[in-house]
Amino acid sequence: MRLLLCHRDGQPAAPWLADLRAALPGAQVDDWRPGLPPVYEHAVAWNPPQQLFDEQPQLRAVFNLGAGVDRLLALCLPPALRVVRLEDAGMAVQMAEYVCHALIRFFRGFDGYARQQQARQWAPRPAPVRGDFPVGVMGLGALGARVAQAVRQFDFPVLGWSRTPRRVEGVRCFDGAAGLHEFLRGTRVLVCLLPLTGDTRGILRRDTLARLRPGGYVINVARGGHLVEADLRALLDEGHLAGAALDVASAEPLPADSPLWRHPGVTVTPHVSAQTGRREAVEEVARAVRALAAGAAPSGLVERGRGY
Numbered sequence: 001m002r003l004l005l006c007h008r009d010g011q012p013a014a015p016w017l018a019d020l021r022a023a024l025p026g027a028q029v030d031d032w033r034p035g036l037p038p039v040y041e042h043a044v045a046w047n048p049p050q051q052l053f054d055e056q057p058q059l060r061a062v063f064n065l066g067a068g069v070d071r072l073l074a075l076c077l078p079p080a081l082r083v084v085r086l087e088d089a090g091m092a093v094q095m096a097e098y099v100c101h102a103l104i105r106f107f108r109g110f111d112g113y114a115r116q117q118q119a120r121q122w123a124p125r126p127a128p129v130r131g132d133f134p135v136g137v138m139g140l141g142a143l144g145a146r147v148a149q150a151v152r153q154f155d156f157p158v159l160g161w162s163r164t165p166r167r168v169e170g171v172r173c174f175d176g177a178a179g180l181h182e183f184l185r186g187t188r189v190l191v192c193l194l195p196l197t198g199d200t201r202g203i204l205r206r207d208t209l210a211r212l213r214p215g216g217y218v219i220n221v222a223r224g225g226h227l228v229e230a231d232l233r234a235l236l237d238e239g240h241l242a243g244a245a246l247d248v249a250s251a252e253p254l255p256a257d258s259p260l261w262r263h264p265g266v267t268v269t270p271h272v273s274a275q276t277g278r279r280e281a282v283e284e285v286a287r288a289v290r291a292l293a294a295g296a297a298p299s300g301l302v303e304r305g306r307g308y
């Protein structure tokens, strides 16, 4: 079996090649470069160029080295090509850390205490009431379900929203367009962990965010394309929203002149809320390659028509 690696986020390829070769003994694993002969069955890729698929039309499967496949599916891919994504690969626990950190920082007013320290001010404020901060998680998949459970551990009321009905212990679950407004009405801290698809692009906009409880907070750890940034800023400036933690942006890197950098209610991080673990990712890819070789559907197989 021949497999191509095309990892394009500036990381050195050598450790990936070594780990893939160790996990798939007997496979020929090569680093992609333009002009290779079209002899490969599989590609393992992150943000590959269109050229990879134009030059390798015989590929049977591409293994995406991330959870979200929006950029990959935006390319022109052969209709029969199977797309397999990572599920977890060390990311779920990082998402849980990131979201709990942002939530607790907001809930406990830690930014305010940091400002007080700068002013040498010793001024306790009353403890906030947890029940006034229901947390709504959009997307109850590999990452969202783990985040909802982690938030639950801190005794916050937790709501969840998915496309089809889901059950997550301790979480009030809603689904579909019919469940969205009630989900939003019950939520004060909104966490976005949806895939970016035709149905979810721009879903965080004025008419949805305005339905959150007053003093709401938005944590977007999914994709910048989910959020209409101008609507978020307007709702922050009007006081309906109290703040936002944004790990993703509509343009990445976030341009130097974006008002989000300096907005007092906004915390920006550079798309690091959950990073692919190499060891875990290689294990997942190797399992999926073996499943395909055995004629089985691998876990993480993307429904291309659905967009995730």
Ligand code: NAP
Pocket (backbone or CB within 6 Å): 067, 068, 069, 086, 087, 088, 091, 138, 139, 140, 141, 142, 143, 144, 161, 162, 163, 164, 165, 166, 176, 193, 194, 195, 196, 197, 199, 200, 221, 222, 223, 247, 248, 271, 272, 273, 274, 275, 308
């Ligand atoms: P997943 O397992 O595919 O779960 C997606 C969830 O979203 C599912 O619960 C799904 O509903 C729901 N959903 C999809 N379309 C919907 C719609 N139209 N309406 C309502 N719910 C909808 O995905 P995941 O592994 O948890 O990852 C989620 C996303 O996180 C990725 O796509 C990626 O964009 C993002 N991400 C970001 C980072 C980062 O560092 N910022 C890292 C990793 C991932 P069903 O359960 O009914 O299918």
Ligand code: GLV
Pocket (backbone or CB within 6 Å): 065, 066, 067, 068, 069, 274, 276
């Ligand atoms: C990262 O953003 C991913 O989708 O894995």
